Amino acid sequence: QVQLVQSGAELKKPGASVKVSCKSSGYTFAGYSIHWVRQAPGQGLEWMGQINPNTGATDYGQKFQGRVTMTRDTSVNTAYMELRGLRSDDTAVYFCARGGDLSPFDHWGQGTLVTVSS
Amino acid sequence: DIVMTQSPDSLAVSLGERATVNCKSSQSLLQSSNNQNSLAWYQKKPGQPPKLLIYRASIRQSGVPDRFSGSGSGTDFTLTISSLQAEDVALYYCQQYYSGPPAFGPGTKVEI
Numbered sequence: 001q002v003q004l005v006q007s008g009a010e011l012k013k014p015g016a017s018v019k020v021s022c023k024s025s026g027y028t029f030a031g032y033s034i035h036w037v038r039q040a041p042g043q044g045l046e047w048m049g050q051i052n053p054n055t056g057a058t059d060y061g062q063k064f065q066g067r068v069t070m071t072r073d074t075s076v077n078t079a080y081m082e083l084r085g086l087r088s089d090d091t092a093v094y095f096c097a098r099g100g101d102l103s104p105f106d107h108w109g110q111g112t113l114v115t116v117s118s
Numbered sequence: 119d120i121v122m123t124q125s126p127d128s129l130a131v132s133l134g135e136r137a138t139v140n141c142k143s144s145q146s147l148l149q150s151s152n153n154q155n156s157l158a159w160y161q162k163k164p165g166q167p168p169k170l171l172i173y174r175a176s177i178r179q180s181g182v183p184d185r186f187s188g189s190g191s192g193t194d195f196t197l198t199i200s201s202l203q204a205e206d207v208a209l210y211y212c213q214q215y216y217s218g219p220p221a222f223g224p225g226t227k228v229e230i
Contacts, residue, residue: 035220037168045160045168045211045222061219095167102215104158106179108167 002026004034004096004109011115012086019082020112022096029077030054032098035105036070036081040092050099051079086116119218120144124211128227137199139226141212146192147175149216156216159188159197162209162225171210172197204230 007021022034036048049060051070058070064083072079079096094112097105121144131137139159147155155175160168170179172188175195185200199206207230212223 037222039162044225045162045213047220047222097168099215099220102156102217104170104173104213104215105160105168105220106170106173108169111167 002098002107004098004107006094006096006109006112009113009115011117013118014087014116016086016116017082017084018086018114019080020094020096020114021078021080022109023076023078024098025077027098029072029074032100034070034072034079035097035099036068037095037097037105038092039095040089043092046092048081048094053079083114086114088116090114091116120147120214120216120221122212122214122221122223124223124226126226127224128229130229131199131202133204133230134201137202137206137228139197139210139212139228141190141195141197141223143193143195143214143216145216147195147214147216148192155191155195156214157188157190157195158213158215159186160211160213160222161206162211163207168211199228202228202230 003025005023033050035050051058053072069082096109098107099105123142125140157175159172162168176188187198209225211225
């Protein structure tokens with residue numbers, strides 16, 4: 001069965017960086033994009049960007065341009081999201097999700113809580 | 119970019135009664151190539167990831183109970199829960215995947 005398993009919770013200081021991983025199994029990793037979505041406390045779902053595991057091509061949301069980098073390692077079927085220059089309002093649960101080109105997100109990781117606090 | 123809005127912000131429905139959530143997009147989500155609407159609905163419960171309920175505006179994802187249904191076309195869409203169950207208490211989000219950044223609506227809280 002399709003599974004996306006994310007890395008564990010992180011506590012970071014303002015200005016630091018965080019890198020969250022998303023390991024895929026149960027399907028052909030290169031066949032679907034991996035999207036990253038976050039949900040801040042009491043807020044809605046916010047799309048951050050996506051990576052095509054086959055080509056490595058990325059597409060970032062305008063809000064995160066210059067601060068986020070999405071990568072993948074096809075040898076271990078894992079996608080990564082690195083966010084730099086963390087601020088308190090980056091405190092959120094970060095999700096990875098599987099999606100195709102202009103397709104809905106049909107499988108999601110369990111979420112990774114990133115807390116930014118001094 | 120396409121902007122999604124939802125109404126109401128929240129609603130309270132008795133067990134067994136109908137719940138209706140509305141979603142509107144700032145431009146049409148109808149794909150002329152296949153006459154399908156690029157609109158999905160998700161259910162989000164605390165501590166859980168979002169769950170895909172409906173895609174192409176009206177197609178239930180595998181395993182989703184048939185009390186959930188989606189309708190609408192173009193810019194106006196509706197999610198209906200025909201007979202609300204206790205386990206349906208959640209936030210519901212619509213999402214467009216027609217073009218550009220895949221945007222979510224702000225969410226609708228469904229309570230009993």
